[in-house]
Amino acid sequence: ARGGDRVLALVVALLIAATAFQLLALYPALRLKALLADKGGMSGLWRTGTRAALAGFVIVPLAFAFVVHSRFALASAAPLPLIEVAEALKAARACIETQPCSASSLSSKHEVYLTVFAAGSVRARAHGKGESMRAAVLQAASRFPSSVLPDAKLKLDVVGSAAPLLAWPEALQAVAFDPGHDGLRVAAGDPNTVVLPDDVIAADVYGESPLLPFLKEVRLGVPTHWIHQKLKAPRSIERFTVQSFMECDEPQSVCAVERGVVQLGRTNTQAAAVAAGQFIVRSERPDGTFTYVYRPWTNTTPPQGYSEARHAGTAYALAMLEPLAPGHGFVGSSQRALRWLLDHMAPLCDGHLCLREGPLARVGPNALALLALVTYQQASGDTTWSKQAADVAAFLLQQQKPNGDLVATYDVQEGRRVNGTAPQMFATEEAAMALATASRVLQDPKLKAAAVKTLGFLTGEKYSDFLGRWSYGIDSWTCMAVEALDQDAVQDEWIDFCLGYADFLARLQFAPDERAGAFTGHYGFSHVLIPQAPAAAGFAEALTAVLAVAKRHHKNVSALQTQVTQALHALAQDQIKPGNDYLAPVPAAAWGGIRRSVVESEVRIDFVQHAASALARGNALGI
Numbered sequence: 278a279r280g281g282d283r284v285l286a287l288v289v290a291l292l293i294a295a296t297a298f299q300l301l302a303l304y305p306a307l308r309l310k311a312l313l314a315d316k317g318g319m320s321g322l323w324r325t326g327t328r329a330a331l332a333g334f335v336i337v338p339l340a341f342a343f344v345v346h347s348r349f350a351l352a353s354a355a356p357l358p359l360i361e362v363a364e365a366l367k368a369a370r371a372c373i374e375t376q377p378c379s380a381s382s383l384s385s386k387h388e389v390y391l392t393v394f395a396a397g398s399v400r401a402r403a404h405g406k407g408e409s410m411r412a413a414v415l416q417a418a419s420r421f422p423s424s425v426l427p428d429a430k431l432k433l434d435v436v437g438s439a440a441p442l443l444a445w446p447e448a449l450q451a452v453a454f455d456p457g458h459d460g461l462r463v464a465a466g467d468p469n470t471v472v473l474p475d476d477v478i479a480a481d482v483y484g485e486s487p488l489l490p491f492l493k494e495v496r497l498g499v500p501t502h503w504i505h506q507k508l509k510a511p512r513s514i515e516r517f518t519v520q521s522f523m524e525c526d527e528p529q530s531v532c533a534v535e536r537g538v539v540q541l542g543r544t545n546t547q548a549a550a551v552a553a554g555q556f557i558v559r560s561e562r563p564d565g566t567f568t569y570v571y572r573p574w575t576n577t578t579p580p581q582g583y584s585e586a587r588h589a590g591t592a593y594a595l596a597m598l599e600p601l602a603p604g605h606g607f608v609g610s611s612q613r614a615l616r617w618l619l620d621h622m623a624p625l626c627d628g629h630l631c632l633r634e635g636p637l638a639r640v641g642p643n644a645l646a647l648l649a650l651v652t653y654q655q656a657s658g659d660t661t662w663s664k665q666a667a668d669v670a671a672f673l674l675q676q677q678k679p680n681g682d683l684v685a686t687y688d689v690q691e692g693r694r695v696n697g698t699a700p701q702m703f704a705t706e707e708a709a710m711a712l713a714t715a716s717r718v719l720q721d722p723k724l725k726a727a728a729v730k731t732l733g734f735l736t737g738e739k740y741s742d743f744l745g746r747w748s749y750g751i752d753s754w755t756c757m758a759v760e761a762l763d764q765d766a767v768q769d770e771w772i773d774f775c776l777g778y779a780d781f782l783a784r785l786q787f788a789p790d791e792r793a794g795a796f797t798g799h800y801g802f803s804h805v806l807i808p809q810a811p812a813a814a815g816f817a818e819a820l821t822a823v824l825a826v827a828k829r830h831h832k833n834v835s836a837l838q839t840q841v842t843q844a845l846h847a848l849a850q851d852q853i854k855p856g857n858d859y860l861a862p863v864p865a866a867a868w869g870g871i872r873r874s875v876v877e878s879e880v881r882i883d884f885v886q887h888a889a890s891a892l893a894r895g896n897a898l899g900i
Contacts, residue, residue, distance in 0.1 A: 354437040363531040365411040369418035376517045378767035388436040393415035395429035397862035404468045437518035451498035454516040456534035459877040465516040478537040483876040535795035536875040539857040544849035550892035554598040556869030565617030571880045573867035589645035594886040596653040629672035638687040641704040644711040651718040681734030706754035713762040736774040753819030775823045798847030814887035817844040821894035845895045
């Protein structure tokens with residue numbers, strides 16, 4: 278999404294809001310006109326004034342939008358051929374190695390920034406201009422001493438069009454350029470005082486202030502104080518487009534870079550799943566808990582609270598990876614995590630084993646604990662914890678209502694179900710998945726019947742309200758449960774429901790787009806918001822299950838197969854790995870990580886867990 282498009286989108290949103298306001302004001306205005314209609318000359322004056330006002334309501338916003346777009350929009354540039362860039366960077370490296378080299382030019386037709394990256398940071402950067410892109414690159418290279426090259430890679434940012442950055446209001450300035458894609462500098466100032474896409478990504482300042490404090494997934498913009506500090510000027514800032522490239526080990530020796538992601542060749546889903554699993558294994562502590570958050574660009578692990586539900590989900594993903602890649606330590610890591618989990622469970626829920634949080638035991642975490650236990654048993658053949666798994670399943674059964682829904686909480690102190698509480702996000706859906714999987718692994722018909730009842734609720738009564746006719750919730754666990762259940766129990770209505778869910782998600786998926794290549798395969802509502810990788814991971818996890826069910830039942834899967842393939846490719850492409858780690862000071866520690874987004878470095882253990890599960894499922898389907 279171009280910054281100019283972002284500004285235009287905001288202007289259009291204001292236009293829509295203004296139109297709605299005008300419509301709300303129209304009824305009282307018409308009533309007033311009726312009152313004045315019998316006042317002779319007042320009626321004619323009213324008609325003239327109304328026409329002028331209505332014309333102003335339409336023309337003024339459109340004129341304003343045109344002026345804003347004309348002044349602040351950026352023109353797109355034709356993609357540069359990789360072979361041309363490769364030759365320029367090869368010449369630049371030779372120039373630096375054989376200093377001094379002659380690269381003077383009086384022309385400013387082409388403009389570039391050449392950066393030397395080493396150990397995750399900028400070792401040197403230079404600006405260059407020239408009659409050709411190669412001449413501009415050589416001029417920048419001539420400014421470096423040969424000592425900058427050891428263990429370093431060259432990155433090239435080719436400057437395209439430029440336009441002023443909105444200076445007022447400040448809130449709009451924060452969102453008026455495309456993070457990770459556009460550059461910033463002071464107009465007519467020192468070109469070496471610059472903010473390039475990598476600077477924004479490495480500083481991790483995108484979305485520092487979310488629109489809603491409780492919804493960190495919806496973030497916009499870069500803090501204006503950070504921009505002013507970097508450029509040493511609060512005014513006369515211009516933004517400019519760049520095309521970015523980096524030396525890489527691919528056959529062409531140079532790769533395009535999209536929002537800090539080096540565009541390497543398509544990654545095998547098995548290799549990506551294994552890398553994600555190895556990241557999780559490295560994140561496991563000796564006691565079986567996991568480092569919850571990792572910041573790859575600073576190699577730090579900020580303190581965080583601990584989630585037993587996500588712990589259980591991570592243990593489940595590790596066990597799931599074992600059949601895909603035996604011998605990588607996944608089942609052993611899952612075993613340690615489950616041992617820690619069982620140490621924190623007790624027979625407190627009407628005599629059944631359960632996981633408590635304070636005075637309450639919640640269905641969601643206990644469902645994930647059951648899922649992890651039975652998946653571990655299925656993957657390892659170890660039945661040591663079979664009895665404990667059956668006991669947790671019994672707790673879930675006692676929480677089930679006659680309609681298949683589950684009471685979300687159990688009061689451990691009072692020894693009763695807490696009826697009438699608000700539903701917990703994903704709780705009943707996670708229970709369906711756990712019961713369906715446990716019914717197969719433990720060979721228990723009562724669990725199978727319970728799973729069937731819950732799936733009937735989730736695909737039926739849950740959507741019996743008015744809005745349910747036109748929308749879906751987050752039904753990923755529901756469709757994974759349909760795939761996990763013995764297929765002789767699967768009903769046609771459930772298959773249709775999940776195919777509809779997949780079609781609904783397809784409308785949110787970004788199609789291939791040269792202007793926003795890093796978005797392809799991800800999910801979002803517009804190009805204004807940077808898509809979140811956890812969404813692609815969670816949705817792909819569900820869609821692989823839908824694809825598996827659809828294939829078993831001989832449905833047409835061509836569109837679904839394309840959607841799943843694009844989502845998995847997006848995850849594998851964005852994953853931190855050799856060649857795509859130039860911002861990491863300790864690359865090996867970051868390999869396999871899945872960041873919150875391409876411009877946000879946070880790697881959370883559940884991001885990686887869901888991605889690993891989705892990639893493993895995709896690999897099992899031959900993707």
